[in-house]
Amino acid sequence: MADKKKFDFRRIKQHHLFLPIICLIVVLLSNLIKTPDFFSISIRDGVLYGYIIDVINRASELVILAVGMTLVTAASGGQDISVGAVMAVAAAVCCQILSGGQTSVDVMQSPLIIAVIAAVLAAALCGAFNGFLVSHLNIQPMVATLILYTAGRGIAQLITQGQITYIRDNAYSMWGSALPNLIFPLPVYFAIVVVVIVSIILKKSALGLYIESVGINANASRLIGLNARRIKFITYVICGVLAGIAGFVASSRIYSADANNIGLNLEMDAILAVALGGNILSGGKFSIAGSVIGAYTIQALTTTLYAMSVSSDQLPVYKAIVVVIIVTMQSPVFQKYVNKIKLNRAMAKEKQRRGNAV
Amino acid sequence: MKKRFLSMLMASAMCLSLAACGGGANNDGGGSAASGSGTGGGDELITVGFSQVGAESDWRTANTESMKSTFSEENGYKLIFDDAQQKQENQITAIRNFIQQDVDYIMLAPVTETGWDTVLQEAYDAGIPVIIVDRMVDVSDEELYTSWIGTDALLEGRKAAEWLNAYATAKGWDASEINIAHIQGTMGSTAQIGRTQGLEEGIEKYGWNLLSQQCGEFTQAKGQEVMESMLKQYDNINVVYCENDNEAFGAIDAIEAAGKKVGTDIKNGEILVISFDTTNAGLTDVLEGKIVCNVECNPLHGPRAEELIKAMEAGEEVEKLTYVDEEIFAYDDTVKSVTATNSLDKEGEYAVTKLTQEILDGRAY
Numbered sequence: 001m002a003d004k005k006k007f008d009f010r011r012i013k014q015h016h017l018f019l020p021i022i023c024l025i026v027v028l029l030s031n032l033i034k035t036p037d038f039f040s041i042s043i044r045d046g047v048l049y050g051y052i053i054d055v056i057n058r059a060s061e062l063v064i065l066a067v068g069m070t071l072v073t074a075a076s077g078g079q080d081i082s083v084g085a086v087m088a089v090a091a092a093v094c095c096q097i098l099s100g101g102q103t104s105v106d107v108m109q110s111p112l113i114i115a116v117i118a119a120v121l122a123a124a125l126c127g128a129f130n131g132f133l134v135s136h137l138n139i140q141p142m143v144a145t146l147i148l149y150t151a152g153r154g155i156a157q158l159i160t161q162g163q164i165t166y167i168r169d170n171a172y173s174m175w176g177s178a179l180p181n182l183i184f185p186l187p188v189y190f191a192i193v194v195v196v197i198v199s200i201i202l203k204k205s206a207l208g209l210y211i212e213s214v215g216i217n218a219n220a221s222r223l224i225g226l227n228a229r230r231i232k233f234i235t236y237v238i239c240g241v242l243a244g245i246a247g248f249v250a251s252s253r254i255y256s257a258d259a260n261n262i263g264l265n266l267e268m269d270a271i272l273a274v275a276l277g278g279n280i281l282s283g284g285k286f287s288i289a290g291s292v293i294g295a296y297t298i299q300a301l302t303t304t305l306y307a308m309s310v311s312s313d314q315l316p317v318y319k320a321i322v323v324v325i326i327v328t329m330q331s332p333v334f335q336k337y338v339n340k341i342k343l344n345r346a347m348a349k350e351k352q353r354r355g356n357a358v
Numbered sequence: 359m360k361k362r363f364l365s366m367l368m369a370s371a372m373c374l375s376l377a378a379c380g381g382g383a384n385n386d387g388g389g390s391a392a393s394g395s396g397t398g399g400g401d402e403l404i405t406v407g408f409s410q411v412g413a414e415s416d417w418r419t420a421n422t423e424s425m426k427s428t429f430s431e432e433n434g435y436k437l438i439f440d441d442a443q444q445k446q447e448n449q450i451t452a453i454r455n456f457i458q459q460d461v462d463y464i465m466l467a468p469v470t471e472t473g474w475d476t477v478l479q480e481a482y483d484a485g486i487p488v489i490i491v492d493r494m495v496d497v498s499d500e501e502l503y504t505s506w507i508g509t510d511a512l513l514e515g516r517k518a519a520e521w522l523n524a525y526a527t528a529k530g531w532d533a534s535e536i537n538i539a540h541i542q543g544t545m546g547s548t549a550q551i552g553r554t555q556g557l558e559e560g561i562e563k564y565g566w567n568l569l570s571q572q573c574g575e576f577t578q579a580k581g582q583e584v585m586e587s588m589l590k591q592y593d594n595i596n597v598v599y600c601e602n603d604n605e606a607f608g609a610i611d612a613i614e615a616a617g618k619k620v621g622t623d624i625k626n627g628e629i630l631v632i633s634f635d636t637t638n639a640g641l642t643d644v645l646e647g648k649i650v651c652n653v654e655c656n657p658l659h660g661p662r663a664e665e666l667i668k669a670m671e672a673g674e675e676v677e678k679l680t681y682v683d684e685e686i687f688a689y690d691d692t693v694k695s696v697t698a699t700n701s702l703d704k705e706g707e708y709a710v711t712k713l714t715q716e717i718l719d720g721r722a723y
Contacts, residue, residue: 035591044616044617045617051590054586054590058583104639153443154443157413157441162413162419162422162441163413163419164415164416164419166639177611178615250579253579253582254579254582254607254608258577258578258579259413260412260413260443260444261575261577261579303587306572306583306584306587306588307587307591309570309571309572311571
C-alpha cells in the first residue's frame with residue numbers, strides 16, 4: 001500500500017504542471033505571513049469580493065494574452081512582443097468607433113458589437129501582418145513583431161488623435177466591472193471563455209498537434225504534408241485576435257482608450273507567463289494550462305506586493321527576485337543539480353547504513 | 359558591388375525616413391499653417407522645437423494645445439512638435455534632431471528629472487536656449503537650461519494639505535480620525551515629489567494617519583488597481599489623496615465597486631477624495647461632489663513661454679524660475695481660503711473657489 005502511494009506522488013511530481021502550480025501556491029501562501037485575511041472572500045451584491053478575486057479579475061487580460069503567446073511560441077519558437085501595442089490599437093479602434101470621433105461621449109454613438117468586431121478585426125490584421133513577416137518572409141519572430149511593438153502605440157495614437165477617448169456609458173464600462181449576481185467580475189468570464197474555446201479548438205481539431213509538430217521540426221512537418229507556413233501564420237492571427245479581446249477588456253475597465261498605457265509592458269508579462277507555465281520558449285510541445293497558471297502567478301505576485309504595502313518604487317525589484325527564483329527552480333540544469341545532490345546524499349546515507357551494518 | 363548597392367539602399371532609406379519625419383513635424387506643428395501662411399508676410403519665423411512627454415492625460419493635451427495655439431504661424435512662429443510617448447530616449451532623440459535642424463529655441467517637457475546632462479550640454483554648445491516646461495530637470499550645471507516654466511507642485515501639495523486641515527477643523531474632525539490613503543504619481547516626477555512632500559509635511563504638522571502609500575503612475579487603470587487593494591487592506595480609509603485626476607477616477611470607481619461612497623460625510627463612512635490637475639472631467643466630478651477638493655495645475659503654459667521668448671529676442675535677462683498662477687476648486691465653500699508657502703519660500707493666501715457650472719463652462723480646458 002505505502003509503496004503505491006509513493007509511486008503516485010512521484011507521478012504527480014513529474015507532471016508538467018506540478019512546478020507551476022507549486023509556484024502559484026507558494027506565492028499565494030506567502031501572504032499568510034503579513035496579510036492573514038488574504039484568502040477571506042465575502043459577497044457584495046452577489047459578486048465575490050476579496051484579494052483572491054482581485055488576482056483572478058486583474059489577471060484576465062494577461063491570461064488571454066498568455067494563451068495566444070503560448071501558441072505563437074509553440075509554432076514559431078519565438079515570441080510576439082507586439083501584443084501590448086496591439087491591445088492599444090484594438091482599444092483605440094473600439095473607442096473611436098463608439099465615440100464617433102469625439103474625445104468624450106456619455107452615450108455610445110454606434111452599436112457596441114460593431115465596434116468590438118472592428119477592434120478584433122484590426123487586431124487580427126496586426127496579427128496577420130506579424131504572421132506574414134514570420135511565416136512567409138522567415139524573419140525572426142522577435143524582430144518581426146518589434147515593428148508593431150514600436151509602431152503600434154503610434155498607430156493607436158493616430159486613431160485617437162493623441163487623446164484619451166472616454167466612453168462614459170454604463171453599457172460600455174460594465175464589461176470591465178462587476179455586475180450584480182454574476183459571482184465574478186465580467187473580465188473573468190472573458191478569460192474563461194477564451195481559454196475554453198481555444199482549448200476546444202485545439203482538442204477537437206488537429207491544430208494543437210500540428211502546432212507542436214511544426215514547432216518541433218518545421219521541415220519534417222512540411223515533408224509529411226503539413227503546411228507549416230500556414231500553421232505559423234494562423235497562430236499569429238489567433239494571437240492578434242486574443243490581444244484584441246484583451247484590449248477591449250482593458251479599455252472597458254477604464255471606459256476609455258489610453259493609447260499610451262493600455263497593455264503597457266504586458267507583452268513581457270505574457271512571455272513570462274508562458275515561461276512560468278513550464279513551456280519551452282524555443283517551441284514545440286506546449287501547455288495552455290501551464291501558461292494560464294503562469295499568468296495567475298504573475299498577477300498573484302503583483303497583488304501580494306500591493307497587499308504587503310511594498311513601497312511602489314521597489315515593486316519591480318521584488319518581482320524580479322521572485323521571478324528569478326521561480327525560473328531557476330524550473331530550469332532543467334538546476335533540477336539536474338538538485339537531483340545530483342539528492343543522489344549524493346542518498347548514496348552517503350546508504351554507505352553509512354552499510355557501514356553501520358558491517 | 360553588392361555592398362555598394364546595399365549602402366546606397368540604406369542611404370536612400372535614411373533620406374526617405376528623414377523626409378517623412380520633417381513632413382510629420384510640419385503637419386503637427388502648424389495646425390493652422392494653411393490659413394496663416396498668407397498673413398505671415400516677409401517676416402522671419404522663429405523656429406521653436408517642443409518635445410512633449412506624450413498625451414497621457416487631458417492636462418497634457420491642454421498643455422500641448424496651449425503651446426500649439428500660442429506658437430502658430432500667425433504669431434510669427436514655426437513650432438516643431440514632437441510627442442515622446444512617455445520615453446526619455448525619444449525626447450533625447452528629438453532634442454538632437456532640433457539641434458541638427460538648428461531651431462532658435464528648444465522647449466522640453468521632460469518625462470523624468472534626471473539624465474539630461476549630455477543632451478542639454480549639446481544644445482548649450484550649439485548655442486540654443488532651452489526652456490524647460492512643466493517638470494524640472496536635475497542637471498549638474500544650471501546654466502544648461504535658460505529658464506523653467508511650470509507649476510509649483512510643492513505649493514499645490516501644501517495647498518491641498520492646508521485645505522484638508524481647514525476643512526477638518528471647520529467640520530470638527532479630530533486629526534487622529536483622519537485616515538489617509540495616498541495614491542502617488544509616477545515616482546520621480548516633479549508633480550509626485552512636490553505633492554507627496556506637501557502631504558507629508560501636512561501629516562507631520564497635523565498628525566493625520568497615513569495608512570498606505572502606493573504608486574498609481576498617474577493612470578486610471580493603476581489608480582483603480584491600487585485603490586482596490588488598499589480598500590481590502592484597510593477598513594477605515596476616509597480620505598484619499600490622489601496626485602492627479604486620472605488616478606482619482608480610478609480610485610472612485612474602485613471605491614464604488616467596493617460598495618462604499620465618496621463624499622464629504624466621513625463620519626458616516628463616506629470617503630473624501632482630494633485630487634489635482636482640475637481637468638474638465640475632474641471638475642465635473644467636483645461639481646457632483648465625488649471629488650471634494652481639486653487643486654489646479656495650470657497647463658496653459660503657452661503665453662508664459664511666449665513672454666520668455668519675446669524677452670530673449672529683445673536681449674533681456676530672464677528669470678530662472680517662472681510659475682504660472684493656479685487656483686483651488688472645492689465642492690462646497692466650507693473653506694474660503696488657505697495660507698501656504700510656495701517653493702521660493704514666499705507665503706501667500708490663496709482663495710478657494712466653490713465650483714459652479716458657469717465656472718466650469720467658462721474654463722479654457
